[in-house]
Amino acid sequence: MNTEIIGVVGMFIVTLLLAIPLGKYITNIYLRKKSILDFLFNPIEKFMFRISGIDPNKEMNWKQNLTALLTINFVWFFVCMFILMNQGWLPLNPDGNPSMPPDLAFNTAISFLVNCNLQHYSGESGLTYFSQIAGVMFLQFVTAGTGMAACAVVFNAMKERQTESLGNFYNYFLRSCTRILLPISVITAVILIFSGTPMTFEGKDTIISMQGDTVQVSRGPVAAMVAIKQTGTNGGGFFGANSAHPLENPTYLSNMVENILIILIPIAMVFALGYYLNKRKLSWMIFGVMTIGFLLLLVPTIIQEMKGNSAITVMGIDQHLGSMEGKEIRFGSAASAYWGITTTVTSNGSVNAMHDSFTPLSGAFTMLGMMVNSLYGGVGVGFLNFYIFIILAVFISGLMVGRTPELFGKKVEAREVKIAAIIAILHPLLILAGTALASHYAANDTQMGWWFNGNAKGWLNNPSYHGFSEMLYEFTSSAANNGSGFEGLGDNNPFWNISTGVVLLLSRYLPIIGPVTIAGLLANKKYIPESAGTLKTDTVTFGIMTFAVIIIIAALSFFPALALGPLAEYFSMG
């Protein structure tokens, strides 16, 4: 068999083999059972909580948990804004990079705050080492921890009992960061260092190439940052080219490690749910639905990329390596396609190939991954998104059989379904409204004034259908808190910085607030023991039902937009 395909299959199998024990470990962390790293982290966490004046054992209800979550996020925003706007004079700036202008700092701070990592700058010239470490990398740890903590609150609420107290946000948050994200990052960083990724505080190096050109080589504390960037579904790279850069991702081995990490914790969280609630079958049902969706996107994308660009095929050259524009030889087209889909079904958004140059259908599948946004999904928040679909599926199934819908012994009533529906509709609304606005300006080539230097068409790097795809992708990526891009788009200007910034904020916090609220409301309701009339959620039938809800609500609402962009491009290429 083709070694490129074996590489991809190998990555998925290793991920699965790691995710199951990791899921068990995560459960132990949240249930505060004994675990192997207690000797190290018990004293550290105790110390950190004591200094902060936080009692990690205090039980909180869903409202208190959300308030704590939002407050600390609010603080992080200002810390990051301050660092970015003052990085020019702050320490660790060997290359003398300037401070960020306010609109770019706003977009960058929000983008990392919401775990999206959309980057309208290039790391080599846009950030200092201090910003990389204290601004960006800090948020890569804590925002991943935030998503996982929100997920842990929902896990707790799904237990079969009636309660107000759903654990302590600070405790879930810090334990996620120290005991899950940190150890994985340390191991990864060491592997990267041995693969050839730099970890240094020296500035750019200047060398003369063999042919006599004088060029510079950007360096920095890359390994530490790339490790958490991959682990926490963050995705914001150290260098402009992200994990396509030969220092950020030097070998096929480093590529496998980085790519496994993209979906490792998202899958592990699904298994953690099963261990947590003692419902293993439910985990496998959810994993099954997610994996079928994932494979439906993955397989055709690999085929398309390995087949090559049909417009180049007609030129009569040898395209046996596949479509190579925007791809690296050391990864090849199969591993690039695999990365492309894994990074978009989760909210990671790092890239090892340029998505703008993917063949049209692959572009459509990467966008579809972000549009559904719950096939594995981000660390923590991926399950929260899926939870919304479960609520809707329970509701619709209940209506179909004429019974009051129930989930784990709790009646799902109008209030919960309303919240779920609003959250489910919010995602297409933000994407389509944003794209409509941007393409309205681009189609009329409007003079944008302060918002953009020149006429609106100027922000497109490609004409026609593909230009529309660039704008659609940018808003999809923002609303999915993904952070990858069709990077040809000229997005570092007030129009894109501010519009995507607003989308980022709404699409991060509402989809956290919604599920936590629903879970909190349900937890508070009377527990009805299972009977013959109970809708079983851990069955294949319910899995199919949930899958159908996802297809109808998420996928179909985007079909017209996809038809105007990537599908039209595909058919026009013949």
Added chain:
Amino acid sequence: MKTNLLPALKLTLVSLLFFSGLYTIVIWGIACLTPNGGNAQVITVNNKKYYSNIGQSFTDDKYFNSRPSAVGYNAAGSGGSNKGPSNPEYLVQVKARIDTFLVHNPDVKKAEIPSELVTSSGSGLDPHISPEAAFVQIKRIAMVRNMSEDKLITLVTKNIEKPLLGLFGTNTVNVLKLNIDLENAK
């Protein structure tokens, strides 16, 4: 919100020191202990220093050429062309690269040109080409350098890096290392 603000501020500060400070120092410390001290891998040839993982621009006929690059192989920055697959301007550019290649390699048939030699990489710094892309340049280099083709074939074959464990990934040739060997072979 008010009751949470002060604890949040303090927790932010200690976690900043822990995750940005301590974690970074630990990783940096480990890096300093490794053979290349946390710097990227470097090759030194005739007192000249090269980064083995950073591709270089090789356009001269006497060298094995590297892939086109959107950033001119200047690693001060990085990035791809981001041209869409149907972009007419881009397709004209690819065609022009094919024609240029055929002019420089008159013995090569069009169907033998591997696509990576006329497309730019994602990083603009791709250090590799495929073995096929190296073999297809042999006739030209043999002519320019007055070397035997067999010797060049041996040279390229020696520089082929196999997939990981022979199982995962692609066959690659590091263009810089190949050209260093080529210069030494003379």
